[in-house]
Amino acid sequence: MTPGATPADRVERHKAIDRAYHWVMAASVLILLATAFLPILGIKFEWVGIHWVTGLILTAIVLFHIIRSSIRNFWAMMIDSGDLRAPFAKPGKYSPAQKLYHLAIAVLILSTIGSGLLMWRKVDTPFWQRNPYWLSTDSWGVVYAIHGLAAMALVTMIIIHVYFALRPDEWYVTRSMLRGWITRKEYTDHHDPRRWPAKDEA
Amino acid sequence: MSLFRYANSIYGGGETLIGANYGLLPLFALAGVVIVIAHAIFKAVVAADKPR
Numbered sequence: 001m002t003p004g005a006t007p008a009d010r011v012e013r014h015k016a017i018d019r020a021y022h023w024v025m026a027a028s029v030l031i032l033l034a035t036a037f038l039p040i041l042g043i044k045f046e047w048v049g050i051h052w053v054t055g056l057i058l059t060a061i062v063l064f065h066i067i068r069s070s071i072r073n074f075w076a077m078m079i080d081s082g083d084l085r086a087p088f089a090k091p092g093k094y095s096p097a098q099k100l101y102h103l104a105i106a107v108l109i110l111s112t113i114g115s116g117l118l119m120w121r122k123v124d125t126p127f128w129q130r131n132p133y134w135l136s137t138d139s140w141g142v143v144y145a146i147h148g149l150a151a152m153a154l155v156t157m158i159i160i161h162v163y164f165a166l167r168p169d170e171w172y173v174t175r176s177m178l179r180g181w182i183t184r185k186e187y188t189d190h191h192d193p194r195r196w197p198a199k200d201e202a
Numbered sequence: 203m204s205l206f207r208y209a210n211s212i213y214g215g216g217e218t219l220i221g222a223n224y225g226l227l228p229l230f231a232l233a234g235v236v237i238v239i240a241h242a243i244f245k246a247v248v249a250a251d252k253p254r
Contacts, residue, residue, distance in 0.1 A: 040224050137211060141219030145206055148222025152230040159234030163241070 004183040011187040011198040013093070013176035021065055022177055028058040029109070029154065036151055052123055055116045062113060077102045082195060092195030105157055108150045115147035203229075 004010050014022075031054045035047040069076070076093070083096040094102070121134045135143065165174045172186045182190075187198055203226060208217040 037224075037227060040227070137213070137218050141206075141221060144221030145219060148224060149205065152222065152224070152227050155227065156230045156234040156237075159231065160237055163238040167245075169245075 004181065009184050010181035011184055012180060013173075013182050013198070014180050016180060017068075019177055019180060021061060024061055025058065025065075028054050028061070029158070032058065032112075033151065033154060033158075037155075048123060052116075052120055052125070055113070055120070058109070059113050059117065062109060079103075090190065090192040090195075092192060093198075101157070101161070105154075108154050108157065111146055111150040112154070115143045115150070118143050119147060 032051060035051040035054070039045065039047050077099050079096055079099050082089075083091070083099065087096050091098075118135070121128075122130050122132050122140075124130045132140075164170050165177075172182050172190070176182050187193070191198070204223055205226065207220050207223050209220045210216070211218040
């Protein structure tokens with residue numbers, strides 16, 4: 001029988017709501033990067049409206065994610081003493097590398113959101129007319145620099161993320177982000193049950 | 203190549219920061235590709251060293 005064919009052979013790794021968050025965030029970030037960088041690369045179109053609306057969607061879901069994580073376990077994705085004592089031992093739910101990646105992405109996304117919300121003031125919206133004098137020229141320069149550098153760094157991070165998602169030895173993690181579960185064998189092969197006492201799917 | 207873009211301030215007083223230098227975008231993408239290739243080579247070497 002194929003491993004994971006029955007619910008009894010499955011261990012839940014990601015709930016449906018967390019998978020939905022991941023994929024909506026992925027789509028939002030890709031749309032934001034495309035609308036930001038395609039015009040710079042010479043593909044001209046009306047990008048501003050798509051960009052700020054998608055940015056608002058990203059802001060809303062990240063806010064939801066922060067609240068949900070704070071209620072459940074805010075520190076689950078932080079490097080802990082177990083990671084420092086034995087960084088190459090079997091991890092709990094997330095490896096130290098995955099936690100560091102999450103931390104880096106969090107810093108970059110929050111930087112783009114924070115600077116993007118300020119830049120929103122320079123765009124005409126149904127809520128207000130643009131006001132380019134809301135900050136001084138120097139302050140706008142800092143805001144734009146943070147937004148641009150974080151966005152370009154996101155391109156680097158996404159290339160790395162897609163590579164790991166497609167690696168055959170990491171495919172079980174990618175499958176869990178699509179379908180929610182890993183097999184019992186993958187659980188015992190790759191994780192320390194004392195650090196991640198997982199629930200059966202059955 | 204600078205990380206930032208500058209322009210002459212319309213109020214005088216020299217150059218002012220206006221944002222990141224988007225000319226660096228290919229370098230950021232290249233950095234991702236280099237990390238991917240380095241990791242793939244590392245994993246291939248580790249796999250080749252393992253006893254079969």
